[in-house]
Amino acid sequence: MPDNTLSPAGAGLEFMExxxxxxxxxxxxxKGLARPPLELPPAPGLPVMDLPKPATLAIPHLDLRMAIERxxxxxxYAKKPLSVDELSFLLWCTQGVKSEHGTHATFRTVxxxxxxxxxxxxxxVNDVDGLAPGLYRYLALTHRLCQMTTNPTLHIDIARACFDQDFIMRCGVAFLWTAVPYRMTWRYGERGYRDLHLDAGHVCQNLYLAAEAISCGVCAIAxxxxxxMAEILGIDGKEQFLIYLATVGKCETGP
Known part of the structure; x- marks a missing residue:
């Protein structure tokens, strides 16, 4: 029988308990404390650009069952860039805001x-038409992009930090989802950390399915x-930390 005694080596079991x-x-x-903001603001002075509005995008229709099967x-990945329209579509499908409830909550596509x-x-961003390679952050409330850096070796640094998964360097774009835990724990306490990991699965599966409509492939990375990664992204690793990432690129062969 396994020894279920909680110990430093059983951190997962301790967390669940x-x-x-x-x-x-x-x-x-x-306790009546103020709720945290719905989104981190862009740093002053960084370029911010509008994305094509979701309602204007001409994305091929794809049967849901077919997307799930594929x-x-x-x-x-093929050496073919994604378009900004395609990137806008993927961002909306994974964190797009459908409506806002004042400053209290957002209702999104996940x-x-x-x-x-x-x-x-x-x-x-490695290969997206009209965007310089580098690091960006999606501003979901206004459907815009903030350009963080144009570091030419960023793709190498991220691949190394992912234990040399070198396909990261050849994708068109990689999605890197960070968690701001207080947004969740403010309501649910320590139980909220469980919810963060569940939410990551919802988001990434939407990316997989949406990518099928634009002939792209996805690979989730945990x-x-x-x-x-915290150092690369300029976050502290505690009040904000990387929880999941996924590469996206054009498929080498059609469906």
Whole structure:
């Protein structure tokens, strides 16, 4: 029989135990503390650009069952750029805001516990028409992009931080989702960390399915050096940390 005694080596089991409802303390929402903002603001002075509006995009229709049947991880991509329209479509499908409830909540194209939507979407752009290679952040509330850096070795640095998964360097764009945990724990306390990981799955599956409509392949990545990625993204790794990423690129052969 396995030894289920909780110990430093059993951090996962300890996490599950301590986040059971019977072990939770009052959340900050229950204490009447102010809710965190719905989105991190862009840093002053950084370029911000509008994206094509979702309603204007001419995206081929694809039967949902066909998209589900085709969906699989793709690590080899054609040397063909994505268009800005296609990128706009993928961003809307993964974090697009359908409506806002004042400053309290957003209702998006993906589910999130309590509509807390604790993610920020960063993009490693390698090959997208009209965009310089580099790091960007999606401003979901206004459907815009903020250009963070044009570091020419960024794709190499990120591939290394993902334990040399070199297909990252050959994708058209990589989606990097960071979590701002207080957006979730404000309502749910420590239990909210469970919800963050569930939400990551919702977001990434939407990316897989949406990519099928534009002849792109996706590969989700959960293996990365947390501290190295935090340094690359300029985040602290605690109040904001990378939770998941995925590469996207044009398929080498059609469906």
């Amino acid at each position: 301590q986040t059971k409802y019977r072990n939770l303390k009052r959340s900050d929402q229950e 969906r699989h991880s793709v690590r080899s 589910p999130s516990a309590g509509a807390r939507h604790a993610f920020e979407t960063y993009l490693l 293996a990365f050096d947390d501290d190295a």
